[in-house]
Amino acid sequence: MYLLDTLVFMGIFALLSMSLNVEYGYTGLGNFGKVAFFMAGAYAYAVTAALGWPVYLSLVMAALIAGALGAVVSLPALRLREDYLAIVTLSFGEILRIFVKAEQWLAGGVWGKTVPSAFAGLGLSPKTMAWANVLLVWAILAGVFLFLHLLMNTPYGRVLRGIREDDVAVQVLGKSLVSYKAQALMVGSAIAGVAGGLFAQYIRFIDPYMFLPLVTFLVWVMLILGGPANHWGALIGALIVEFFNRGSRIVKDYIALPFDPHNVQFVLFGLLIIFLLLYRPYGLFREKPMRTGAEVEVSKWQSSP
Amino acid sequence: MIDTGQILVNSLVTSSLYLLAGTGLTLTYGLSRFPNFAYAEFITIGAYCGLFFLAKPGGFFLLALVLGFLIAALVGASSYSLVFRPLVERKTSLIHLMVASIALGYVLRHSIGEGWGWATKSYQLMWPVYNIGHVRITLLWIILIATAVLAAVVLHFFLTRTRTGKAIRAIASNPDLASVTGINKQRVILLTWSFGAGLAAMAGVFRAADTRLSPMLGWDILLPIFAITMLGGIGSFYGLIVAALILGLAENFGVVLLSGIGLSTEYRMAIAFLILIGVLVIRPKGLAR
Amino acid sequence: MAILAVENICKSFGGLQVLKGVTLEAEEGQITGLVGPNGSGKTTLLSTIFGLTKPDEGSVKFRGQTITGLPPHRVYEAGLAFSFQLPRLITQLTVLDNMILAARDQVGAGFSGALFLRRRWRRQETELAQKAMSILELLGLVHLALHPAGELSGGQRKLLEIGRALMSDPVMMLLDEPAAGVNPVLGRKIYQKLRTLRDQGLSFLIIEHKLEILLDFADRIYLMDFGQIVLSGAPKEVIENPVFYATYVGETKDAAFSS
Secondary structure (H helix, E strand, O other): OHHHHHHHHHHHHHHHHHHHHHHHHHOOOOOOOHHHHHHHHHHHHHHHHHOOOOHHHHHHHHHHHHHHHHHHHHHHHHOOOHHHHHHHHHHHHHHHHHHHHHOHHHHOHHHOEEOOOOOOOOOOOHHHHHHHHHHHHHHHHHHHHHHHHHHHOOHHHHHHHHHHHOHHHHHHOOOOHHHHHHHHHHHHHHHHHHHHHHHHHHHOEEOHHHOOHHHHHHHHHHHHHHOOOOHHHHHHHHHHHHHHHHHHHHHHHHOOOOOOHHHHHHHHHHHHHHHHHHHOOOOOOOOOOOOOOOHHHHHHHHHOO | OOOHHHHHHHHHHHHHHHHHHHHHHHHHHHHHOOOOOOHHHHHHHHHHHHHHHHHOOOOOHHHHHHHHHHHHHHHHHHHHHHHHHHHHHOOOOHHHHHHHHHHHHHHHHHHHHHHHOOOOEOOOOOOOEEEEOOEEEEHHHHHHHHHHHHHHHHHHHHHHHOHHHHHHHHHHHOOOOOOOOOOOHHHHHHHHHHHHHHHHHHHHHHHHHHOOEOOOHHHHOHHHHHHHHHHHOOOOHHHHHHHHHHHHHHHHHHHHHHHHOOOOHHHHHHHHHHHHHHHHHHOOOOOOO | OEEEEEEEEEEEEOOEEEEEEEEEEEEOOOEEEEEOOOOOOHHHHHHHHOOOOOOOEEEEEEOOEEOOOOOHHHHHHOOEEEEOOOOOOOOOOEHHHHHHHOOOOOHHHOHHHHHHOHHHHHHHHHHHHHHHHHHHHHHOOHHHOOOEHHHOOHHHHHHHHHHHHHHOOOOEEEEEOOOOOOOHHHHHHHHHHHHHHHHOOOEEEEEOOOHHHHHHHOOEEEEEEOOEEEEEEOHHHHHHOHHHHHHOOOOOHHHHHHO
16 A cells, blocks of 8 residues: 555656656746645645536646646746746745635635545445556656657747747747746646646645645755656656655654654755756756657758768 | 834834845845845754753853854855855856755755754743833844844945945946956855855844744745845845835734735735735836846 | 838946947848947847847837837847857757757747647658758758757857858848858858848848958948947948048058958
């Protein structure tokens, strides 16, 4: 059961890591409030599922709400330097949590909200149910992986990568920065929203204290370790970090140590990030050249001197 | 019932705290051209230094304040020279500098969490209360306001009368100015990082003495501090003073208004957020420029 | 009628007035040269025309349409292209990708186009690759087409920067010292190509320091000094005017030519 539970969490975090990859890895946008969009998705799912909406509609709603928030919140900062976006997204993470805490009518405020499971009423044993969750999460993850892989190997993906490197140059080449950046944040936030919906569905109870800035930081560790602008990197980074994250909780529960493994883990993650940024900023996996069909033309010109 | 006098005093207290906490952020942001999110932890370090020294025999508040300043200054200086300076020298991108500062924040915060635990603690100090008419003011508040005013005056003379101070102002307020002749830029930056961290730590001691403390103490006031940094204009100390006064007033009057219209006082933070967004939309360069 | 009409453009940074009412016109199908000492405001003028900096005063008209203060991507849509003096390449992308990025009217450059018109943009990619390769062949960069742009040498970067502007099929090009940093032979080759394009109807506004190149290739020259146009006319007239030498303080005619 521990294994299945870990697999579900790995899948959910891999979605978050891939969503940050769209924003930061490909477009070069620093979203430091990832948790807000994760949270928005979780609450959108919780509220709509409680109204009796079917699973897929609730997930779509989670994506829509988080995606819309992603674009709207970032809009004031998109014309400005990247540090403004960082500050705005980070602040929004705090504000959304305060909002949900304060508004009891919406989703229980600080008391949290129970969420109906997608597999309730099917008479499944706990083990089968866990498997069903693993399948659901990983099927969606596979779909998102394929979608992003295709999207980033299009002329659209090329513009995003261009914006990451030099947004002035891309503007001069006729691409509207603000709309591309807003779209990237919308796509990234929508995926984070889906991850939030899946999270709410799986753990069946959410409260504001589950959505601390810690989540955002974990996602950054995953992506920077795995390798920005590489989908495999985002996935494997998530698996590694979540393995240790779950592991440290289990260790904390079962083994008496003179220190708290949770604290030590975050100190180490922090040091790891600083070390990576200094010596290996591209992570474990490097960015792959684009494949749009244009590259195959080159050989025709190069072979005939 | 709205007691304007009391709200004004409360505002002044809030403003003083934010001013102490934000000075280093705005100056280092202006000098090094990136926001240091680990700044929150400099505040927290001050609070826990206070806890540590007050528990020692012979420890008293002003001593805790001074020692907190010194230790945080040391942490600020070493975090610049061990983490950010090497990154800057490698021509690290702005985003990476910000990520590194967040990572450093987690290193510091969870080290504090490991040392003192995550539970909320208190200094257990009692402060004499004075009543001037309707207005209630504690000795702690008086010390806080006096410290902030003193820091502002000292900084004013430092920034206008000394060569180093003038260099800080020149570099911090003018992004295009790569170097000022005859000034060791690295030394100026290092000095600002340590002095700023020290002031932030004093803010942490005051905050902890006035309320309580946890490893999240600094993070919890990071948003208002960024709001005043942006409102005042990045790198502008005088802008920051005005911005701190504005936010102090806005928060304290806002809280009264909020409860008046039946909204939760939790939304105190939202006032800072609204100001932050407003600045970005209307005047991204802040008041100063 | 002039294809590009700049009127009374003023711009200051802080207290420093960089452009003090610049007025100039570029004719259709001509190469218009812009000369002047360093710091005279040439580059600022070009980036103001392209919307990279907002003017404090004045207007810019392109083919009769006012483009003053439009964002750069709108100026590009109006039919202009820009090439920076210091190349701004997308270093992680290949040379080929840098070229195709500049192309106009890409079906797959929008989000929905990329997703739903896959077949169409795949076909367009092939066409654009052909076009990019033919420009790269001209610039001698074919063998580097699949290398990341960050691996190029300084001169090669400059060539790619110009190639990218060519790739966008503009009506008019604004070039900031296209031959700087490449060897003189190649520099002349670039200008010969630009002249061919001019003969096909393309218009140019070019910042250039090398007088012999201006003499050979420019149709008209504007001389800028301290943020103002001080002289204009056919290259020969301008270069023989004593005012021209007065602006290059301490430089004789010979020194100006050899630099």
